[in-house]
Amino acid sequence: xxxxxxxxxxxxxxxxxxxxxxxxxxGLRNQLRNAWAQIDVQLKRRYDLIPNLIETVKGYVKHxxxxxxxxxxxxNLAQSLSSGDVGARSKAEGELSSALSRxxxxxxxxxxxxxxxxxxxxxxxxxxxxxxxxxxxxxxxDSALNLNNKIQMFPSNVVAAITxxxxxxxxxxxAAEEREAPKVKFT
Amino acid sequence: xxxxxxxxxxxxxxxxxxxxxxxxLLVWGIMSLVAxxxxxxxxxxxxxxxxxxxxxxxxxxxxxxxxxxxxGLEKMPDIYIIDDPALNAFATGRDPxxxxxxxxxxxxxxxxxxxxxxxxxxEMAHVKNRDVLLMAMCxxxxxxxxxxAWYATRVLFFSGMSGGRRSxxxxxxxxxxxxxxxxxxxxxxxAPILAQIIYFTISRKREYLADASSALYTRYPEGLASALExxxxxxxxxxxxxxxxxxxxxxxxxxQQGRAASNLTSTHPPIQERIxxxxxxxxxxxxxxxxxxxxxxxxxxxxxxASALAxxxxxxxxxxxxxxxxxxxxxxxxxxxxxxxxxxxxxxxxSNYRTVNCSCGTKLRVSPEFRGTSVxxxxxxxxxxxxx
Numbered sequence: 001x002x003x004x005x006x007x008x009x010x011x012x013x014x015x016x017x018x019x020x021x022x023x024x025x026x027g028l029r030n031q032l033r034n035a036w037a038q039i040d041v042q043l044k045r046r047y048d049l050i051p052n053l054i055e056t057v058k059g060y061v062k063h064x065x066x067x068x069x070x071x072x073x074x075x076n077l078a079q080s081l082s083s084g085d086v087g088a089r090s091k092a093e094g095e096l097s098s099a100l101s102r103x104x105x106x107x108x109x110x111x112x113x114x115x116x117x118x119x120x121x122x123x124x125x126x127x128x129x130x131x132x133x134x135x136x137x138x139x140x141x142d143s144a145l146n147l148n149n150k151i152q153m154f155p156s157n158v159v160a161a162i163t164x165x166x167x168x169x170x171x172x173x174x175a176a177e178e179r180e181a182p183k184v185k186f187t
Numbered sequence: 188x189x190x191x192x193x194x195x196x197x198x199x200x201x202x203x204x205x206x207x208x209x210x211x212l213l214v215w216g217i218m219s220l221v222a223x224x225x226x227x228x229x230x231x232x233x234x235x236x237x238x239x240x241x242x243x244x245x246x247x248x249x250x251x252x253x254x255x256x257x258x259g260l261e262k263m264p265d266i267y268i269i270d271d272p273a274l275n276a277f278a279t280g281r282d283p284x285x286x287x288x289x290x291x292x293x294x295x296x297x298x299x300x301x302x303x304x305x306x307x308x309x310e311m312a313h314v315k316n317r318d319v320l321l322m323a324m325c326x327x328x329x330x331x332x333x334x335x336a337w338y339a340t341r342v343l344f345f346s347g348m349s350g351g352r353r354s355x356x357x358x359x360x361x362x363x364x365x366x367x368x369x370x371x372x373x374x375x376x377x378a379p380i381l382a383q384i385i386y387f388t389i390s391r392k393r394e395y396l397a398d399a400s401s402a403l404y405t406r407y408p409e410g411l412a413s414a415l416e417x418x419x420x421x422x423x424x425x426x427x428x429x430x431x432x433x434x435x436x437x438x439x440x441x442x443q444q445g446r447a448a449s450n451l452t453s454t455h456p457p458i459q460e461r462i463x464x465x466x467x468x469x470x471x472x473x474x475x476x477x478x479x480x481x482x483x484x485x486x487x488x489x490x491x492x493a494s495a496l497a498x499x500x501x502x503x504x505x506x507x508x509x510x511x512x513x514x515x516x517x518x519x520x521x522x523x524x525x526x527x528x529x530x531x532x533x534x535x536x537x538s539n540y541r542t543v544n545c546s547c548g549t550k551l552r553v554s555p556e557f558r559g560t561s562v563x564x565x566x567x568x569x570x571x572x573x574x575x
Contacts, residue, residue, distance in 0.1 A: 031259075035259075121245065124249065125249070128249035128250075128252070128253065131249075131253045132249075132252065132253050132256055135253050135254075135256040135257040136256050138257060142259075143259075
């Protein structure tokens with residue numbers, strides 16, 4: 001009789017462990033999806049800010065047409081790819097980042113522009129949006145790491161194998177230009 | 188500690204241990220409820236803080252929002268500014284979804300973006316790690332113990348004077364009574380002291396954890412280190428802090444008043460040590476912070492709770508990042524600095540000074556008359572050997 005109780009007890013404990021681990025995995029996976037959505041929110045914010053920036057800068061920088069056009073083109077390209085494949089999208093976003101930093105570097109040479117309140121506010125918003133994009137990527141990668149650890153480490157890997165959890169992908173920097181920090185000269 | 192005190196007091200005074208426990212828990216419960224529901228608004232009203240929205244101070248709002256994303260909080264905390272030239276900040280909020288962060292106007296004026304972000308990261312870490320709730324509960328625990336001990340002392344005093352008529356109702360005869368009394372007295376004296384020590388130790392530990400979390404969120408520990416340096420150098424005292432609210436601030440608001448910064452009754456660890464640990468980090472994970480902590484103090488025991496270390500497997504996976512452009516443009520133009528450096532380097536060499544390079548980036552100049560074999564880096568605290 002005692003043996004039955006012991007075995008029953010062990011089964012109950014295993015069941016509780018299984019449920020708790022499964023719930024933990026679900027929580028982490030949802031956190032990962034949420035983190036991915038956050039990146040989207042910040043990227044969209046950037047699309048919305050850019051036309052404003054171009055308008056403000058246009059009046060002051062008469063001879064920088066190519067730089068301005070490069071930004072507009074990059075932005076439109078990135079926006080058009082926004083529902084597509086992650087790899088292409090990542091590359092387009094990276095190019096937009098480079099175009100933007102080139103524009104901001106150019107703007108450093110125009111003291112009138114730098115004194116304009118509108119421009120300063122926009123610059124702050126853009127810098128902050130770039131930071132937020134990096135931080136949401138960072139948070140996404142951290143969440144992917146946590147989920148993958150749980151999926152691959154013992155003993156939760158047993159539960160993950162039984163219930164079929166897939167590993168999370170890391171958001172990697174694919175565009176070579178994005179990896180290099182833009183060289184900015186302050187004269 | 189609380190339960191122990193309650194048990195013995197109840198046993199002695201009421202002839203019933205359970206009664207004592209119930210009363211102890213009741214007092215604790217009432218105080219907890221009050222602290223839980225009233226905590227935030229009380230704290231903010233006391234410090235004369237005003238709430239700001241996104242448009243009132245976009246820079247601060249953006250910095251807080253960036254840290255919210257990096258730390259994974261669900262909702263943006265309320266942001267307040269305290270009109271005070273002193274440099275400090277604090278966070279309150281019993282729940283990560285209902286938190287508030289407050290910053291002094293002095294801090295906003297003096298720090299650059301990276302430093303401000305480091306400080307805000309530290310505060311948000313307090314919110315995320317539920318330190319506010321933890322410290323409030325510890326404070327309540329401490330308060331209850333003190334109240335019970337005080338009450339017990341008074342009753343003991345009075346019943347002692349009137350000749351101990353309680354001996355008849357006891358449950359073990361005279362001998363048992365005396366032992367319980369003795370233990371009770373020891374507890375009455377010791378419990379408040381021990382509880383206080385425990386409270387302050389917990390507070391200091393959570394401060395280290397918040398520093399480590401801030402480095403992890405920002406990926407840039409130098410920001411917080413540099414901010415702490417500026418705060419430490421500032422002589423202005425924060426007007427509206429008192430002993431009860433001290434643990435919530437980034438830096439001990441009472442450090443100017445001669446309180447020894449590292450003794451058992453301090454709520455914050457000494458600033459210089461915090462700066463040294465942050466600068467000595469080689470990566471950004473909690474494990475890296477733990478390693479830097481152990482090196483800096485020369486102790487074997489780390490500071491990070493084992494549960495946090497178990498969750499954190501990012502040692503080496505997360506890299507430090509470069510300072511943000513705002514920090515760089517704020518410096519003098521690079522050529523001027525370079526020329527000044529070259530000139531002073533030449534002067535050092537002419538006077539036969541030796542150069543010792545520290546791995547934190549500092550170059551130490553050692554006088555030719557120095558005969559020792561090792562020096563300590565003033566920035567990060569590492570001991571470096573000097574060639575004779």
